[in-house]
Amino acid sequence: MAQSKTLIIYFSLSGNTKRAAEQLQRKLGADLYRLEPVQPYPQDYQEIITVGEAEKDHDRHPAIKQDWPDLSQYDEIAVGYPIWWGQPPMIIHSLFEQADFKGKTIMPFATSSSTPLSATLTVMRQLTRTAGATLTLDNLSSGGRC
Numbered sequence: 001m002a003q004s005k006t007l008i009i010y011f012s013l014s015g016n017t018k019r020a021a022e023q024l025q026r027k028l029g030a031d032l033y034r035l036e037p038v039q040p041y042p043q044d045y046q047e048i049i050t051v052g053e054a055e056k057d058h059d060r061h062p063a064i065k066q067d068w069p070d071l072s073q074y075d076e077i078a079v080g081y082p083i084w085w086g087q088p089p090m091i092i093h094s095l096f097e098q099a100d101f102k103g104k105t106i107m108p109f110a111t112s113s114s115t116p117l118s119a120t121l122t123v124m125r126q127l128t129r130t131a132g133a134t135l136t137l138d139n140l141s142s143g144g145r146c
């Protein structure tokens, strides 16, 4: 029987998380899917800040395109995102609400200017638990279940 593959789902605006996801893809031999909002974010940095801040302040989870691969092929899903205001962006909430992650192992990874991945793990644990999945840092930099 073929071994189950890992799927990497990532969100990236300016390309840093995209590059991290591609590195991880090479390391894990995983499949790759870029998460995108239905309504694209603005190009202008200041406008991104305005839109992103409004989403955060109003707990608004943007509509997402839902053309990811059939998740039943994967036991492990790596979820990557840029850290926004010390947290995963609201689009990651949309992902956990719309995708069926029940029974999956979720491996988070993130890029930022300085905030560490660990700052986002309380939210990621909550999202993962609500989705009926398990959060792990195995295969990534830190190691260990959380």
Ligand SMILES: Cc1cc2nc3c(=O)[nH]c(=O)nc-3n(C[C@H](O)[C@H](O)[C@H](O)COP(=O)(O)O)c2cc1C
Pocket: 011, 012, 013, 014, 015, 016, 017, 018, 048, 049, 052, 053, 081, 082, 083, 084, 085, 086, 087, 111, 112, 113, 114, 115
């Ligand atoms: C709206 C917004 C909020 C951000 N908040 C933080 C933050 O709290 N901490 C941090 O270290 N970097 C923060 N950053 C920087 C991004 O996390 C960083 O540039 C990231 O690598 C961008 O990833 P991307 O190129 O995949 O979009 C923020 C950037 C944006 C646009």
